[in-house]
Amino acid sequence: xxxxxxxxxxxxxxxxxxxxxxxxxxxxxxxxxxxxxxxxxxxxxxxxxxxxxxxxxxxxxxxxxxxxxxxxxxxxxxxxxxxxxxxxxxxxxxxxxxxxxxxxxxxxxxxxxxxxxxxxxxx
Numbered sequence: 001x002x003x004x005x006x007x008x009x010x011x012x013x014x015x016x017x018x019x020x021x022x023x024x025x026x027x028x029x030x031x032x033x034x035x036x037x038x039x040x041x042x043x044x045x046x047x048x049x050x051x052x053x054x055x056x057x058x059x060x061x062x063x064x065x066x067x068x069x070x071x072x073x074x075x076x077x078x079x080x081x082x083x084x085x086x087x088x089x090x091x092x093x094x095x096x097x098x099x100x101x102x103x104x105x106x107x108x109x110x111x112x113x114x115x116x117x118x119x120x121x122x123x
Contacts (some may be wrong), residue, residue: 002010002026002098002112009094017077020081020117022096030074033099036081036117038092045095045107047082052103059105064090086121091120109110 008020020036033049049060049070058070069082077108079096094117104110 001033002029004098004112004114006096006114009119010033011120011122014086014088014121014123016086016118016121017082017084018086018119019045020094020096020119022079022081022114024077024096024098027075029098031100032112033037033102033104034070034079034083035097035098035099035104036070036079037095037107037110038090038094039044040092042053043092047105047107048094049064050099050103050105051079057103059103061105080093086119088107088123091119091121 003025005023014038031053036048037045039045051058051070062069063072067085098112099110101109
């Protein structure tokens with residue numbers, strides 16, 4: 001079992017940046033694939049990006065490619081999401097998730113979820 005706690009959300013103007021952090025705890029957390037998902041009001045939770053346990057490979061949703069960057073520091077059990085050029089449509093609750101199946105974009109393959117952090121982008 002991996003416990004996840006997100007932080008770093010907030011209110012930002014369009015075009016601005018935010019950096020989300022996810023603190024992971026658990027004996028094997030560094031061996032898990034990690035992902036970020038988001039859920040806007042009235043919408044399904046959607047994949048944003050993911051990173052392999054070693055940090056060597058990443059996946060991004062087309063909507064954030066070139067603007068967002070996921071990274072991890074296994075020594076600190078941390079995962080980060082750097083979000084640049086934010087748009088109002090990026091407004092959502094952002095969730096960190098861990099998958100024992102490794103690098104994946106599939107929501108159902110993530111075993112552990114954080115409580116989420118709100119990101120609001122004003123126009």
